[in-house]
Amino acid sequence: DTxxxxxxxxxxxxxxxxxxxxxxxxxxHRAMYWYKQKAxxxxxxxxxxxxxxxxxxxxxPSRFSPECPNSSLLNLHLHALQxxxxxxxxxxxxxxxxxxxxxxxxxxxxx
Amino acid sequence: GIQVEQSxxxxxxxxxxxxxxxxxxxxxxNNLQWFHQNPWGQLINLFYIPSGTKQNGRLSxxxxxxxRYSLLYISxxxxxxxxxxxxxVERRSGGSNYKLTFGKGTLLTVNP
Numbered sequence: 001d002t003x004x005x006x007x008x009x010x011x012x013x014x015x016x017x018x019x020x021x022x023x024x025x026x027x028x029h030r031a032m033y034w035y036k037q038k039a040x041x042x043x044x045x046x047x048x049x050x051x052x053x054x055x056x057x058x059x060x061p062s063r064f065s066p067e068c069p070n071s072s073l074l075n076l077h078l079h080a081l082q083x084x085x086x087x088x089x090x091x092x093x094x095x096x097x098x099x100x101x102x103x104x105x106x107x108x109x110x111x
Numbered sequence: 112g113i114q115v116e117q118s119x120x121x122x123x124x125x126x127x128x129x130x131x132x133x134x135x136x137x138x139x140x141n142n143l144q145w146f147h148q149n150p151w152g153q154l155i156n157l158f159y160i161p162s163g164t165k166q167n168g169r170l171s172x173x174x175x176x177x178x179r180y181s182l183l184y185i186s187x188x189x190x191x192x193x194x195x196x197x198x199x200v201e202r203r204s205g206g207s208n209y210k211l212t213f214g215k216g217t218l219l220t221v222n223p
Contacts, residue, residue: 031209042197042213043154056210088152097142097201097209099159105152 003027006091006103014111015081021106023074023091032074033100034066035090043090049074050096081110113138113202115214123220124188132183132217134198142201143174144211145183149194157183157196188221195219 004025013019023032031050035043048056049068063085065077074091086109094100114137124130136143145157158165158172160181165172169188174181185192195218199211 033209033211037152042215044213045210048209050209090152090154092154094209097203099156100144100199100211101156102146102154105154107152 004091004093004101004103006089006106008106009104010107010109012109012111013078013081015083017081018077018079020078021076021089021091021108023076023103024072025093025101026072027093027095027101028071029093029095029101030071031094031096032068033092033094034074034076035092035102037088037090037105047076078108081108083110086110113140113200113212115198115200115212117196117198117214117217119217120215121218121220123222126188126190126221126223128188128221129184129186130188130219132185132196132198132219134181134183134200134214136179136181136198136200138202139176139179140200141203142211143181144199145172145181146197146199147192147194148197148216154197185219188219190221190223193219193221 034046037043047066052068067075088105090105091103092100116135147155160174162176169186171184195216197216198214
């Protein structure tokens with residue numbers, strides 16, 4: 001099973017809402033990632049978790065808050081987002097530094 | 112940080128044609144991967160290829176690490192090959208970084 005599952009697939013939220021994106025993998029990978037992708041641009045790394053600890057935060061605004069409850073799950077909590085945060089949010093996992101597998105993404109629209 | 116350049120930026124083919132996509136990178140890398148992003152946004156991992164040559168069906172890839180480039184070959188293209196092809200690299204400088212840097216991609220359109 002080489003699947004990374006993300007929910008929801010689409011999300012529309014207001015600027016005062018709080019929502020969460022979820023990501024799950026059962027490949028036993030110990031590294032998990034959040035990427036943000038704007039239209040016609042490459043994915044940009046936001047966060048890396050390694051062995052359930054945050055190892056990279058690419059200077060992401062605090063309105064994005066990651067969480068890794070266990071080795072299979074990764075969440076991204078969203079609060080007070082801006083319209084410019086509308087994007088495709090991609091979760092990925094890999095065995096340390098090896099082949100990365102991506103989920104289908106969550107298309108987020110902030111209104 | 113490491114720079115990744117992909118060429119060409121856009122490519123239009125007729126079904127059945129062959130193509131070569133190129134990825135140049137500015138420094139030695141520990142990790143190089145090719146991805147295909149379909150029109151629905153799904154990123155599919157095609158190859159993990161920090162060096163050498165690999166083949167998977169109609170696709171093959173070659174990385175010449177000493178010369179800092181990688182090539183992705185698509186033979187007998189099909190309309191389902193359309194989408195964006197990304198090269199992504201990682202240069203590890205101590206510790207556990209696992210940070211993939213993506214190129215800007217090649218947008219491939221295969222016409223019937």
